[in-house]
Amino acid sequence: MTIQIKTELCAMFNIRYPLFLAGMAGGMTTVELVAAVSNAGGLGTLGAAYLEPTAIREAILEIRKLTDKPFAVNLFASRASDNNERIREVQQALNPMRRKLGMASVVGEDVATSNLFEEQIAVLIGEKVPVISTAFGILPEPFMRQAKKAKLLVVTMVTTVREALLAEQAGCDAIVAQGSEAGGHRGTFDITEHRMGANIGTFALVPQIVDQVKIPVIAAGGIMDGRGLVASLVLGAQGVQMGTRFLTAIESGAHDAYKQALLNSTEESTVLTKGFSGRPARGIQNGFIREWDASGVEPLPFPTQNTVTRDIRNAANRQSNPDYMSLWAGQGTRLLTSEQSAEDIVDETIRQALLICDE
Incomplete structure (x- = not known):
């Protein structure tokens, strides 16, 4: 063939x-x-x-x-439009993470996603x-x-x-x-x-x-x-x-801490989660995912969940804290390389x- x-x-x-x-x-x-x-x-x-x-x-x-x-x-x-029906419950589940990042708690006002x-x-x-x-x-x-x-x-x-x-x-x-x-x-x-x-x-x-x-x-x-x-x-x-x-x-525009988490990961590191956005996505398991799962709270639908977790993800990026970033990744991460140009990746492939x- x-x-x-x-x-x-x-x-x-x-x-x-x-x-x-x-x-x-x-x-x-x-x-x-x-x-x-x-x-x-x-x-x-x-x-x-x-x-x-x-x-x-x-x-x-x-x-x-x-x-x-x-x-x-x-x-x-x-x-899809926002669904704020359980916004207070979800914000209460997210507040312990905010406190770990030195952020103020959020009461639970409705959000509006553009x-x-x-x-x-x-x-x-x-x-x-x-x-x-x-x-x-x-x-x-x-x-x-x-x-x-x-x-x-x-x-x-x-x-x-x-x-x-x-x-x-x-x-x-x-x-x-x-x-x-x-x-x-x-x-x-x-x-x-x-x-x-x-x-x-x-x-x-x-x-x-x-x-x-x-x-x-x-x-x-x-x-x-x-x-x-x-x-x-x-x-x-x-x-x-x-x-x-x-x-x-x-x-790549990925944060340095995100890149390092990718390079340290294996085929066993990723899980599917709806905790960050309300839609299923595959990422490296970290503190956010573990704490969200332990809360037992159902995430809001997309895009509302994505909007209410944005402040946590942004703070984690500012603090270079991968435990609360959305570390999206596929299952082939052992094949990743460091400091390689996109041109080299294409050529090598x-x-x-x-x-x-x-x-």
């Missing part, structure tokens, strides 16, 4: 290698990291879900100063971002129509065959099949049926989706090197998306894949 590293995906997205950077929100995907991956031949992705529309536009302009290659911007397609999706997507379409990617659902039909009219490519993260079929029917150009090994939030559309997400492993999920859709499939979840790329191609994927692998890159294919 002959495996070609350059797939149809490369021609469709005008990239040299079938390797996407995951759109990790929260400042991990700096403009430097995005541009470096694109310049190295992959597709850099800006995780912009938490950014103000003006900040997204500024980041797009900065990326374009650093690269003339295609890149993507990722947003959360979910537009919903900027329509303004955010308007920036992407107005700036003609080459690729729009979404998590937690499909780009709504009016915006899909605008993106197609502007000749922009649209990618959606999926975690089941059913979601993949919905994405294809909606007009997506490609889909990212995210296995349960993936770090952070995966793109499960609706967690009412799967409380902790649809936890199907990457190499079980990919071939089942490939057999059911006609558009390109990009494998994601636990893929850290050329071996994972080749394995994904053998299973029918046309490329891979890697997130955790780039968190310790020189250009492709070289290893080519060597395997030549054997």
